[in-house]
Amino acid sequence: MEVRTLGVLTGGGDAPGLNAALRAVVRRAMQYGIRVLGIHQGWNGLIHGRVEPLTRYSISGILPRGGTILGTSRVNPLETDEVAERIRANWRKYELDALVVIGGEGTLSAALEMHRRYGYPIVGVPKTIDNDLCGTDMTFGFDTALSVATEAIDRLHTTAESHDRVMVVEVMGRHAGWIAAGAGIAGGADIILVPEHPFRISEVCQILNHRKSLGRFFSIIVVAEDAHPHPDEDFLTPEEKERVFQHTRLGGIGHLLARKIEELTGIETRVTVLGYTQRGGVPTAYDRLLATRLGVKAVDMVRASEFGCMAALQGMRMVSVPIEQAVSCIKRLDDELYETARVFFG
Amino acid sequence: MEVRTLGVLTGGGDAPGLNAALRAVVRRAMQYGIRVLGIHQGWNGLIHGRVEPLTRYSISGILPRGGTILGTSRVNPLETDEVAERIRANWRKYELDALVVIGGEGTLSAALEMHRRYGYPIVGVPKTIDNDLCGTDMTFGFDTALSVATEAIDRLHTTAESHDRVMVVEVMGRHAGWIAAGAGIAGGADIILVPEHPFRISEVCQILNHRKSLGRFFSIIVVAEDAHPHPDEDFLTPEEKERVFQHTRLGGIGHLLARKIEELTGIETRVTVLGYTQRGGVPTAYDRLLATRLGVKAVDMVRASEFGCMAALQGMRMVSVPIEQAVSCIKRLDDELYETARVFFG
Amino acid sequence: MEVRTLGVLTGGGDAPGLNAALRAVVRRAMQYGIRVLGIHQGWNGLIHGRVEPLTRYSISGILPRGGTILGTSRVNPLETDEVAERIRANWRKYELDALVVIGGEGTLSAALEMHRRYGYPIVGVPKTIDNDLCGTDMTFGFDTALSVATEAIDRLHTTAESHDRVMVVEVMGRHAGWIAAGAGIAGGADIILVPEHPFRISEVCQILNHRKSLGRFFSIIVVAEDAHPHPDEDFLTPEEKERVFQHTRLGGIGHLLARKIEELTGIETRVTVLGYTQRGGVPTAYDRLLATRLGVKAVDMVRASEFGCMAALQGMRMVSVPIEQAVSCIKRLDDELYETARVFFG
Amino acid sequence: MEVRTLGVLTGGGDAPGLNAALRAVVRRAMQYGIRVLGIHQGWNGLIHGRVEPLTRYSISGILPRGGTILGTSRVNPLETDEVAERIRANWRKYELDALVVIGGEGTLSAALEMHRRYGYPIVGVPKTIDNDLCGTDMTFGFDTALSVATEAIDRLHTTAESHDRVMVVEVMGRHAGWIAAGAGIAGGADIILVPEHPFRISEVCQILNHRKSLGRFFSIIVVAEDAHPHPDEDFLTPEEKERVFQHTRLGGIGHLLARKIEELTGIETRVTVLGYTQRGGVPTAYDRLLATRLGVKAVDMVRASEFGCMAALQGMRMVSVPIEQAVSCIKRLDDELYETARVFFG
Structure with a gap:
């Protein structure tokens, strides 16, 4: 034809x-x-x-x-x-x-x-x-999203280090953890949470405490928007689960995770949701x-x-x-x- | 000495x-x-x-x-x-x-x-x-914050345009609107809201509708974290006001503004809170x-x-x-x- | 009117x-x-x-x-x-x-x-x-030129350090050394040569040798395109002077300076002429x-x-x-x- | 073991x-x-x-x-x-x-x-x-070199367009044209010359003239440092050939090509040699x-x-x-x- x-x-x-x-x-x-x-x-x-x-x-x-x-x-x-x-x-x-x-x-x-x-x-x-x-x-x-997210993690590193804080960075990834894993590795994250592997909050806190014992008072956690806690250690209310699932604007998994970390470890924790900056631009x-x-x-x-x-x-x-x-x-x-x-x- | x-x-x-x-x-x-x-x-x-x-x-x-x-x-x-x-x-x-x-x-x-x-x-x-x-x-x-915020707005522009959306970008600025005004001008924002000038939600919606009438189906709104509605047209509940005031993590003025805009205009509206990326890095x-x-x-x-x-x-x-x-x-x-x-x- | x-x-x-x-x-x-x-x-x-x-x-x-x-x-x-x-x-x-x-x-x-x-x-x-x-x-x-030149110097730093080299970076600036001084300071140059202050090649080499004695085997020199040697220590031939003056394409002051440094100090020296990248783009x-x-x-x-x-x-x-x-x-x-x-x- | x-x-x-x-x-x-x-x-x-x-x-x-x-x-x-x-x-x-x-x-x-x-x-x-x-x-x-070269080409585009010029960009690549081809495609070059394919200067000029006839008064040419003219149309003197071969500092193929283009087409032509900026930095x-x-x-x-x-x-x-x-x-x-x-x- x-x-x-x-x-x-x-x-x-x-x-x-x-x-x-x-x-x-x-x-x-x-x-x-x-x-x-x-x-x-x-x-x-x-x-x-x-x-x-x-x-x-x-x-x-x-x-x-x-x-x-x-x-x-x-x-x-x-x-x-x-x-x-x-x-x-x-x-x-x-x-x-x-x-x-x-x-x-x-x-x-x-x-x-x-x-x-x-x-x-x-x-x-x-x-x-x-x-x-x-x-x-x-x-x-994907490579642009990776690049934007990695550059953001680079920036957050310096604040985390200067203030001895935990920084939670929520990145895109509905069904798969490619951006979280890629940008987490490239950005030097200390913990990376992806949808494919439900996380245990106890393990997260253990890692943070271990780092503290090594003199590392700051940590970077990269979390995919659809990462979720393991059923064994689920700390989300049904209403919060719904919120994460629907990707509503008022606080997804990043915020909920940060709140839990502060509660369990007492370490000051801040959240950044990279959002739409990952999908636009040059x-x-x-x-x-x-x-x-x-x-x-x-x-x-x-x-x-x-x-x-x-x-x-x-x-x-x-x-x-x-x-x-x-x-x-x-x-x-x-x-x-x-x-x-x-x-x-x- | x-x-x-x-x-x-x-x-x-x-x-x-x-x-x-x-x-x-x-x-x-x-x-x-x-x-x-x-x-x-x-x-x-x-x-x-x-x-x-x-x-x-x-x-x-x-x-x-x-x-x-x-x-x-x-x-x-x-x-x-x-x-x-x-x-x-x-x-x-x-x-x-x-x-x-x-x-x-x-x-x-x-x-x-x-x-x-x-x-x-x-x-x-x-x-x-x-x-x-x-x-x-x-x-x-300040110049680095301006630069990071402007680059983010550049990125959001392309998504806003491709999807005919309103994008609300919340930037830092507790007491003063320098970052909002600077990055808003440099990034080509259509509306800029600063703490020094309480905003009228009616004026915001009027501008968005005017743009629509010109064939501009997308808009970028830059809002300082401490910008607030004019008392004459206050749409925040006391609890929300407290939340904005305290800069709690679960939704500040950006999210509240976006919700109100969607309610009043029916235009799909998205929020990005730039947060700590503005204060770190090279x-x-x-x-x-x-x-x-x-x-x-x-x-x-x-x-x-x-x-x-x-x-x-x-x-x-x-x-x-x-x-x-x-x-x-x-x-x-x-x-x-x-x-x-x-x-x-x- | x-x-x-x-x-x-x-x-x-x-x-x-x-x-x-x-x-x-x-x-x-x-x-x-x-x-x-x-x-x-x-x-x-x-x-x-x-x-x-x-x-x-x-x-x-x-x-x-x-x-x-x-x-x-x-x-x-x-x-x-x-x-x-x-x-x-x-x-x-x-x-x-x-x-x-x-x-x-x-x-x-x-x-x-x-x-x-x-x-x-x-x-x-x-x-x-x-x-x-x-x-x-x-x-x-100017700020964009500064920014481009500084980022280039940042990049050259890592090669200079990894290879123990002198890197000469030629930047724009016909009549004035603003870009050279600004980007040189912002990029951490070890020597900055501007049109306003004719340079002595002996001083340049002395600084390089001093750095070597401190265990610094690399150096960054930023030179404005119109910087020129002091009459007391002029190492340019009349023909080379003409070439620099006319900004011909085949080798300006950066290249001539690098050649002289290698000759006098024996340190491997490389040149980068930033050229038009400084005046274009976002x-x-x-x-x-x-x-x-x-x-x-x-x-x-x-x-x-x-x-x-x-x-x-x-x-x-x-x-x-x-x-x-x-x-x-x-x-x-x-x-x-x-x-x-x-x-x-x- | x-x-x-x-x-x-x-x-x-x-x-x-x-x-x-x-x-x-x-x-x-x-x-x-x-x-x-x-x-x-x-x-x-x-x-x-x-x-x-x-x-x-x-x-x-x-x-x-x-x-x-x-x-x-x-x-x-x-x-x-x-x-x-x-x-x-x-x-x-x-x-x-x-x-x-x-x-x-x-x-x-x-x-x-x-x-x-x-x-x-x-x-x-x-x-x-x-x-x-x-x-x-x-x-x-390689990806970083590509990225640096592409960003440089982006910057040169605006000057080329504003001034109706030919811009020749010389990139790295001793034996292979990967950077030239990759950055040339990503940067929107109009002509790309690589070591694997000896170029005919007549074809280069023909393309430039064709663009002119379409109202495109500017052009970007990306040339790998080891690209060379086809034996049939070799315009380099033996001494120049030696110079390109040895990668001496005073003018490689980029400059020689630019000179020839100006001579043959009369279009103002400028050269940028990206050099070491391609191999360093973040x-x-x-x-x-x-x-x-x-x-x-x-x-x-x-x-x-x-x-x-x-x-x-x-x-x-x-x-x-x-x-x-x-x-x-x-x-x-x-x-x-x-x-x-x-x-x-x-």
Whole structure:
């Protein structure tokens, strides 16, 4: 099939590198004489016909910028028949021959379903700052999140040391502890708590006391937003558990952990919730490079009609893998990295 | 009076630049053949005799590091007669001829009282990330706080734009809005709320709605931790007010403001509390330079017997001002800067 | 005089903060209902009629970006009568009521002459990364240059230490040693050479040897591009002198100094010329704030008809000073800062 | 074999992450009750008996620092029989049971030879900012070099754009174009020249002229220090070729290329040689993480008696590979990455 017009959209949460990927899609397509239409706000733009041609002028200067020039949303293209019909109409109207969908687990699942159910010729590009997508060694956005979190931990170190305090740093990571483990190791954390390994508050306090006995009156604890206490030593009330689970704004696991530590050890403890600073802003060189390579690969896959697949990184190589691989499971923190993190506990 | 042994201590909260100031004190003193004793953990070290000689070796490499190699504390040297007596004994024991005290309002007030009541030959060096000390144009630590907060706002911008959200960024600033106004202007905030000017929630929502009408579906609000609603439109419960006042960990003004905005406008609103990342880590070039100049000046003042005074920046020059000037009032955000901030509201 | 249409241009070398200043001019003017026309490529745009209206949309997002969206040039508006005539015609054509000129010594001199000779209502905004303009305490661009140079010196430190080398770092600074002294102090240089104080190579080598005797086998030397040897100990050939003077690309003072040091001391010496990285890229928070305040002030001065004057920083305040003050002399490195730099020699 | 005392040394050029690797070796060894002796200045310390025990105190705080606390050198342990004898004596004197050697091609080659010829139980850890070692997907130091070079290119972009100039950026890379290609792609370069693909100056100029015809009056060219013209279009004199080959300080390929471009196109062209800033300073989170994992793995390999091997990264996993693999060839830039770079030419 010859592809003359290629759509591209970004869905789900934003991640540094989205613009780099968009630019790469456009520039690679240009080489082949393929016209690219940018679809605004995820699937929403396809439903409501909000599209614009992307040219070398519209993508000029976007490489180092966070976010996505197309905007994004979490709209589901399969929600109702009406929505499906509108997409079909706009697909025809804009004479799309294929679509590159850049997104995380939710967006790629929808893309796969669109491909399977209706036969849309779709190629995926994986993206999540959490790095928990299967099928690819790394996703762009993750290295930037790691970098921001590590720099924040570096900064907190000096205050912790000067004031003999415990600093609890809550980082992102819903289902997996990649950011916590990565930034914890890179930032020199003394304790790292991840969702994959429920923690014992007694062990946490023991480590803090051990450090004190070594003359280390400060400590840095990095905790993933979804880390939780082991059932044997659960110190959260049902209401607090709910709060952590829902990621409400008024105090997650970081604050609850800090309160418990102060109660049990008497050491002054402070909390920093890094929050959205981890997912925005200038992407690292690594993320720009990865996003660019994935964008180029996605267009090559479109030309090779590898639909229902996504571009992925395996070792040093760009490969094509079925989207199904990516969305069928969550890539949990691997044992080697967790074991490495534990080397520095205490 | 010939000074042969000079003590130096850092007190109060840590601030980027403390090590640069310590290094400058030691290197300048070396030029005059003065021996420097570093006193650990603020006044505490003088009470308990925790001192060490500072040499060019012990200060090597500390210039770019945050925190303070001496540690710090908020201990009051005037608390009891016993404490005063211990300090006197240690002063004699270590044969101190003069003392350089690096600290903020609290530490400098104590230094002044020690000088006045007991005649200790003390020279001050002002420090606060809040920039709210009188008698000096700028304090070190402030520029680094500004830089960290601005970079965070830059990062939040991209997420706000990609998701059409309101982002509330809570920054430090107990009594004065310098960080909020400075970082808000430098980061391109759409609304800036400072302690000096109680805000009207109705005005905030009006600006957000006005932006929406211009096609701006995202907004950045920078709020100082001690900003508060105008009495006419107070939306805080007494309990919430207490919470903000006490800077408890479970949700300050940022969170309360965000909740109210969502309630009144229906726009998705997220909060980031920058917290301790603003006060630690590698100091900016500006802060290193300022701290170095102040440290050098302080030693020159010791040699000139300008005790009860502190080194200060006025315009481009290093000057000596009575410590009293610095501690008698709080330097509030000036009108020109607030007016500049308001230019960009909306 | 009521101002309805205000032109704005940027001239001379680019400096981080130019876009922040442009944005401030536009937003302040909007408050007063003044229309702003952006003139492209300095005076060139006025000669050839390359102008565009600047609106809140065209300036959106430019605050953190280096360079200038208007472009810049070093074209002289007073070069010929023909040029003067074309400017006059375009001034009328675009119905300009006043002009804000953002630039350094050259651009502001031309602006002053245009005001004096032909009565153009012009307000200046000073800009130079070299910080050598009189009449203002600081110019925007300088803090960013300082920051970039200091970070580079930080990086070079670790290689110098690991390899026991002398590292020569050549920084910008044609007529004045502000960047060299500032970044040298902030970066912990062991020797700082500035145009204001011709250096003796014998003193340089003596310091290096002294350091060696203290067990310091590495050293960092920061040298301004226009620093030069003292006539008593001139080691440059006439041809080399010419090369330094013309800032040709093949080896300036940094390389010549390094070669001489190796020759005289036998210590392995490496050179890094920071070059253009110092003048581009994301402006620091300080520079964005300063540029914004100057831009706002310039519009206020236009409304107050303070023509022939420029906005300036004095202490903490924005003031209006005659442009003549800025262009009549070069602000050389002050003695206090140079004396501070020397504290750390050796 | 039970290992009670483990030596560790760092050799060759310094790279960000060396300290992280050292810290990891020490902390992992501590877990097993193994004592670690740090050997100063590469093989030199083993020859002259300059060693010190590394404890959790001596490695505290070194994680984020560039360089190596042990120092480094390029001394060859196999140079003479006398040197070999001294090493043997010191090995016995310090009761070393095994040695971890952290270094690049030269240092690892020597380590392998020491293992083969004399049976020393040695485990390697690969390191080079150039990323040109075989047997491992990535070496630490490379990501930091990439990051520094990319940030510099970001900064140069704004000046290039504001002044309509060609900017030539010379980056490191003796035998391979990894840094040039990586930073060139991540920084948005318009032309990237690498040692693996001799360039034609006519093609370079053609691209620049094509860009001009598209209204792009500025261009960024990234050139590796060992890139060279194609024999068909060689514009270098024999003397210049020699200069580039020897990496003398007075003008390498960057300057020669710039001169030729100005000559052929008449476009103003400027050069920046990034030099040593690429190899020093705070390592990125990625490099700290990689170095830490390799250090931990190396100790595990010591315990498993996998001597003559080195720790390596393959995909996401830490593996053990024969050192021979790493030193038998140079890992040249792969085709996919070069092809990706070319997508953005012009």
